[in-house]
Amino acid sequence: MNVWDSFKIALSSILNHKIRSILTMLGIIIGVAAVIIIVAIGQGTKKQMTDELFSTDKNAIDIYYEYIPPEDESEMFWEEPVLTSEDIQTLAAVPGVKAVIATNQGWGMMAHDDEQGEMQITGVGAEFFPARDIQVVEGRALYAADNDGLNRVVLIDTIAREKFFKETENPIGEIIDLNDNPYKIVGVYESPLPEQFRNTETGEMLMPRSVISMMFGNREIEQLSVIASDAENISETGRLAAETLTAEKALENGQYSTNDFEDYERELNTMISLLTLLIGSIAGISLLVGGIGVMNIMLVSVTERTREIGLRKAIGATRRKILLQFLIESITLTSLGGLIGIGLAAIGSILVSEFSPITATVSPIIVLIGVSFSALIGIIFGLLPANKASKLSPIEALRYE
Amino acid sequence: MMKLSDITKVYGKGLLEVPVLHGIDLTIEDGEFVAIMGPSGSGKSTLMNIIGFLDYPSSGTYELNGEQIASAKESILAKLRNEHVGFVFQQFFMFPRDNAIKNVASPLVYAGVSKRERTARAQDLLIKVGLGDRMKHLPNQLSGGQKQRVAIARALVNNPTILLADEPTGALDSNTSEQIMKLFTQLNEEGKTVIIVTHEEEIAAYAKRIITIKDGRITDDRRVIT
Ligand SMILES: Nc1ncnc2c1ncn2[C@@H]1O[C@H](COP(=O)(O)OP(=O)(O)OP(=O)(O)O)[C@@H](O)[C@H]1O
Ligand SMILES: [Mg+2]
Numbered sequence: 312m313n314v315w316d317s318f319k320i321a322l323s324s325i326l327n328h329k330i331r332s333i334l335t336m337l338g339i340i341i342g343v344a345a346v347i348i349i350v351a352i353g354q355g356t357k358k359q360m361t362d363e364l365f366s367t368d369k370n371a372i373d374i375y376y377e378y379i380p381p382e383d384e385s386e387m388f389w390e391e392p393v394l395t396s397e398d399i400q401t402l403a404a405v406p407g408v409k410a411v412i413a414t415n416q417g418w419g420m421m422a423h424d425d426e427q428g429e430m431q432i433t434g435v436g437a438e439f440f441p442a443r444d445i446q447v448v449e450g451r452a453l454y455a456a457d458n459d460g461l462n463r464v465v466l467i468d469t470i471a472r473e474k475f476f477k478e479t480e481n482p483i484g485e486i487i488d489l490n491d492n493p494y495k496i497v498g499v500y501e502s503p504l505p506e507q508f509r510n511t512e513t514g515e516m517l518m519p520r521s522v523i524s525m526m527f528g529n530r531e532i533e534q535l536s537v538i539a540s541d542a543e544n545i546s547e548t549g550r551l552a553a554e555t556l557t558a559e560k561a562l563e564n565g566q567y568s569t570n571d572f573e574d575y576e577r578e579l580n581t582m583i584s585l586l587t588l589l590i591g592s593i594a595g596i597s598l599l600v601g602g603i604g605v606m607n608i609m610l611v612s613v614t615e616r617t618r619e620i621g622l623r624k625a626i627g628a629t630r631r632k633i634l635l636q637f638l639i640e641s642i643t644l645t646s647l648g649g650l651i652g653i654g655l656a657a658i659g660s661i662l663v664s665e666f667s668p669i670t671a672t673v674s675p676i677i678v679l680i681g682v683s684f685s686a687l688i689g690i691i692f693g694l695l696p697a698n699k700a701s702k703l704s705p706i707e708a709l710r711y712e
Numbered sequence: 713m714m715k716l717s718d719i720t721k722v723y724g725k726g727l728l729e730v731p732v733l734h735g736i737d738l739t740i741e742d743g744e745f746v747a748i749m750g751p752s753g754s755g756k757s758t759l760m761n762i763i764g765f766l767d768y769p770s771s772g773t774y775e776l777n778g779e780q781i782a783s784a785k786e787s788i789l790a791k792l793r794n795e796h797v798g799f800v801f802q803q804f805f806m807f808p809r810d811n812a813i814k815n816v817a818s819p820l821v822y823a824g825v826s827k828r829e830r831t832a833r834a835q836d837l838l839i840k841v842g843l844g845d846r847m848k849h850l851p852n853q854l855s856g857g858q859k860q861r862v863a864i865a866r867a868l869v870n871n872p873t874i875l876l877a878d879e880p881t882g883a884l885d886s887n888t889s890e891q892i893m894k895l896f897t898q899l900n901e902e903g904k905t906v907i908i909v910t911h912e913e914e915i916a917a918y919a920k921r922i923i924t925i926k927d928g929r930i931t932d933d934r935r936v937i938t
Contacts, residue, residue, distance in 0.1 A: 622805045626819040627794020629787045706766045
């Protein structure tokens with residue numbers, strides 16, 4: 312007698328009591344379905360939160376200046392060191408750095424024909440386009456020569472193009488008015504920012520940062536970030552870049568630092584493990600209740616089938632074989648419940664993804680864990696009834712009325 | 713050869729103790745045809761169950777082919793039940809959802825025989841007991857006599873050396889009883905040890921040795937000279 316024979320006996324006895332089996336499995340079905348769907352939603356939420364936290368680039372890290380007042384005197388006024396193109400080249404040479412992004416910000420009123428609106432302006436260099444993967448859909452990107460030559464050229468994003476120009480109009484080469492100064496449009500680009508960070512009213516534009524510095528009077532480099540060639544080492548690469556820059560500028564009362572993503576991630580992970588713990592306890596309780604239900608029904612089944620057990624023993628079944636038969640029966644029962652639960656969870660997460668912003672996905676690992684956990688419940692709660700069945704004396708079992 | 717010495721059986725415990733067998737000494741050689749007779753409640757079934765490894769004696773020794781088995785492990789008794797004896801019960805216990813073939817083949821499942829061979833052997837035996845046309849029938853679709861013959865086929869399927877039958881004809885008419893007793897006689901002639909429990913003289917007359925039990929003691933043991 313092999314496991315397959317036991318499985319067939321188990322399956323036929325489950326099918327002989329369909330309604331009872333389904334009612335018994337209900338606890339397991341609900342437990343497994345609930346756990347899997349909550350985990351799926353949790354993972355979906357985590358992914359969404361991570362996406363928001365590291366919105367633009369997962370492997371970009373900001374470098375900023377930090378003033379450290381000397382111990383003896385308390386200086387109230389301090390000035391940030393001026394960064395130049397040489398500093399950018401120094402940073403670009405730091406091991407692990409793929410690209411350096413240096414920007415400044417401007418803000419202005421743009422007018423063209425009868426339309427006008429506020430524009431968020433970012434001053435960039437030629438390296439910005441490949442580093443941020445900017446898609447230029449019409450015209451051209453900025454050249455290094457635009458910065459060096461203080462060319463008054465701009466790129467507008469697709470939102471601004473829609474607002475200021477007709478579909479059939481060609482914006483390239485058009486002169487626009489920005490804070491009463493003329494600029495020439497050389498390109499249209501697709502904004503890489505996630506929708507929630509965009510100026511959807513009038514759009515945004517890019518221009519050489521030297522031009523912003525000249526026209527608006529601010530520093531040429533206000534924001535500095537590096538992109539690591541390996542996202543895994545982002546924190547380390549950022550730290551190294553900041554240290555290199557501090558050393559390069561020979562700073563006395565200040566240093567360059569980075570925002571440590573690891574802190575955010577650590578916080579996020581603590582939150583998620585707390586959530587997992589909570590879900591785990593709920594799952595544990597519901598599966599415990601389901602397991603007790605299975606044990607109850609298995610005990611009833613053993614009592615009902617006392618004569619069958621007696622007969623099996625009389626024709627030569629050993630204790631082990633009877634034990635195995637009932638264990639396999641309870642494992643089959645709970646695993647089947649687990650499988651149905653997974654099926655329900657899959658349907659549930661499709662519905663959640665359809666009708667809410669969260670994308671819930673049932674991962675294969677969770678399915679595997681679900682099935683093995685329900686099988687484990689079958690073993691744990693089937694052991695007592697199976698043991699009871701196996702210990703019956705054959706002749707007493709046969710005489711049972 | 714079976715050798716039972718000073719076998720006792722006490723049911724229950726303490727105040728509820730029911731002594732049933734009081735020192736049974738019995739030796740049965742291979743190939744014998746034995747009938748056990750006696751009044752109701754005298755302990756015939758109890759003795760049969762001990763002989764057939766279905767129950768443990770309370771005291772005494774049981775030697776099977778020179779080996780002590782009175783206090784053997786459960787798993788050893790299960791193997792003996794499976795391989796050495798065929799038991800025919802008075803109440804024709806069957807698996808109600810399995811057809812005749814599956815019921816007859818059931819001991820072979822525990823002997824590890826392949827499904828194909830199980831079915832083949834079960835079919836052969838069903839033909840031998842005259843049920844060739846009832847193989848796919850469920851127990852509740854069979855008459856009492858037919859069920860008893862399925863039970864006999866099941867007892868024979870593992871080719872046991874000992875065939876035990878506890879009142880195998882108790883629920884059958886005299887015609888069917890005769891057929892079944894002829895089958896037992898034939899099996900005994902083929903070399904099997906046959907032991908039956910019966911109330912009826914006519915049935916006992918088929919045996920070559922008749923043992924009488926009263927109040928848990930053997931009161932008579934005689935061989936029939938033919
Ligand atoms: N499990 C049990 N617990 C207590 N007493 C029992 C048990 N089984 C049998 N007995 C008692 O043992 C005695 C012998 O029973 P047994 O079944 O061996 O008799 P029997 O000779 O086969 O009778 P019958 O001819 O009616 O079948 C009876 O008095 C019965 O009440
Ligand atoms: Mg009896």
